[in-house]
Every structure is written in structure tokens, then in C-alpha cells.
Amino acid sequence: MDFASLGVLTGIVIALGEFFxxxxxxxKLIPILNIACGCSFGVAFMGVGIREGLMYGLVIGLTAGGFYSGSKNLIENFK
Incomplete structure (x- = not known):
């Protein structure tokens, strides 16, 4: 398990959310898609078991959603 890959996968999930x-x-469906993509990437690319992959994927998806909503709120405050 590499923490750098968590960051890379989070960036990919953020980009997929923007694409969707x-x-x-x-x-309103973007957070659900973030979690689904994060869980699938966690299982596929983290190189651990399914349970750990789902946990890492949940972290990836929730982090992507947090960056999305945090940056959205920050931009709205400066308008």
C-alpha cells in the first residue's frame, strides 16, 4: 500500500466526477459516483484484499467528494 497512489487515485476520481x-x-449523484469509482479503484489498484480495498476506496471516494464540495464552497464565497 502506497500513500502516493491514494493521492493519484483521488485525483482520478475527482476528474471523473467533473467529467460526469x-x-x-x-x-446530486456525483458523490455516489465518487464513492463507487473509489471503491472499484481501491479494490483494483491498491494491491490488497477486497475488504481493505473497499476501505481504501471509500476513503478515496469521500476525499474526492470533500475536495469537490470544499472547492465549490470556496469559489462561491469569493464571487
Whole structure:
């Protein structure tokens, strides 16, 4: 398990969330998609068992959602 790969996978999930938003997916579904993508990436790419992969994936998805909502709130405050 490498913490750098957590950061890279989080960035990929953030980019996928933005892609889904641009394609026209309902913005209220983006957090669910972040968690689903994070869990699948955690199991596929973290090189651990399924349970640990799901836990890492949950962290990846929730972190991606936090960055998304945090940056959105920050931008709205400066408008």
C-alpha cells in the first residue's frame, strides 16, 4: 500500500466526477459516483484484499467528494 497512489487515485476520481458533471449527470449523484469509482479503484489498484480495498476506496471516494464540495464552497464565497 502506497500513500502516493491514494493521492493519484483521488485525483482520478475527482476528474471523473467533473467529467460526469460535464456530460450531464445530475450533480446530486456525483458523490455516489465518487464513492463507487473509489471503491472499484481501491479494490483494483491498491494491491490488497477486497475488504481493505473497499476501505481504501471509500476513503478515496469521500476525499474526492470533500475536495469537490470544499472547492465549490470556496469559489462561491469569493464571487
Amino acid at each position: 458533471k460535464k456530460v450531464g449527470v445530475n450533480p
